[in-house]
Amino acid sequence: MIETAAQNTPSRLRAGREPPRHANRGGVVIRVCFVCLGNICRSPTAEGVMRHLVQQAGLDGAIEVDSAGTASYHAGELPDRRARLVAKRRGVEVSGRARQFRRPDWEHFDYVVAMDLSNMRDLQESVPTQEHLKKLRLLREYDPEAPRGASVPDPYYGGDEGFDDVLDLCEAACRGLLEQIRRAHGL
Ligand code: 4NP
Numbered sequence: 001m002i003e004t005a006a007q008n009t010p011s012r013l014r015a016g017r018e019p020p021r022h023a024n025r026g027g028v029v030i031r032v033c034f035v036c037l038g039n040i041c042r043s044p045t046a047e048g049v050m051r052h053l054v055q056q057a058g059l060d061g062a063i064e065v066d067s068a069g070t071a072s073y074h075a076g077e078l079p080d081r082r083a084r085l086v087a088k089r090r091g092v093e094v095s096g097r098a099r100q101f102r103r104p105d106w107e108h109f110d111y112v113v114a115m116d117l118s119n120m121r122d123l124q125e126s127v128p129t130q131e132h133l134k135k136l137r138l139l140r141e142y143d144p145e146a147p148r149g150a151s152v153p154d155p156y157y158g159g160d161e162g163f164d165d166v167l168d169l170c171e172a173a174c175r176g177l178l179e180q181i182r183r184a185h186g187l
Contacts (some may be wrong), residue, residue, distance in 0.1 A: 030185055032177070034106060035123060036086040036115040038159065039098035041071030041163070042152050043115060044079040046139060046170040048087050048094035049124045053178050062187055063178075066109070068101035070122040075099055080156070086163040095170065113177070114140050116151035142176030 034045040047067040054063045069075075077098045078084070085160065087094040106128055107110070112135045114120040120138055129132050140146040153168045155162030181187065 012091060013067050029062060029064050030181055032111040032113060033109040034067040034113045034115070035101050035119050036072060036137045037069055037071050037154065038073045038156065039067055039075040040077055040080045040085050042166055043067035043069065043153065044094050044096060045083050045087060045166050048092045049167065049170045050174045050177065052092045052159060053174055057178065058185055063181060068099050070101055070107060070119055073099040073176055080158045082160050082163045090167060103128060110135060112136045116154070117149065142180060143173040144173065144176060163176055
């Protein structure tokens with residue numbers, strides 16, 4: 001778990017050496033989209049954490065990060081205030097406006113990363129072809145400590161501590177996802 005700024009200890013996310021600068025080999029950009037239900041709590045948190053890690057690694061020109069929701073009812077809204085606050089305390093920016101995941105997104109992104117099994121099922125139902133299905137993953141698959149099929153739980157109806165948990169789970173999994181992308185794409 002990473003420490004919070006409130007505990008007056010530096011966050012591992014925040015603590016950064018000068019990032020190494022990697023050439024973007026051949027100009028190929030790897031595109032990742034995190035998907036939850038509303039796109040106001042979990043997926044924008046994962047997006048913020050992943051972007052932070054990508055920047056620390058000096059790979060911001062090589063990996064594009066976005067998020068979306070399976071539902072449209074929060075479209076246009078900022079991320080939940082609690083998600084923004086918890087992230088800010090750890091030096092992570094959670095921003096952007098909510099949007100619904102759309103059919104063209106299956107084409108655009110290389111990795112479509114769901115937060116829970118319900119998001120997975122909704123995405124499976126919208127997939128244009130079986131080929132696109134290969135892009136779909138569950139976020140916590142990338143966390144070596146997580147049990148098989150583990151989800152990032154929905155914090156929306158709970159207390160603030162749920163948002164801290166979401167950030168911890170996203171960080172552990174995004175570290176694994178970044179490693180996997182680096183290995184798979186030679187970055
Ligand atoms: P998210 O959380 O899917 O992580 O953005 C939720 C946000 C809103 C609702 C449910 C979950 N809602 O029911 O409005």
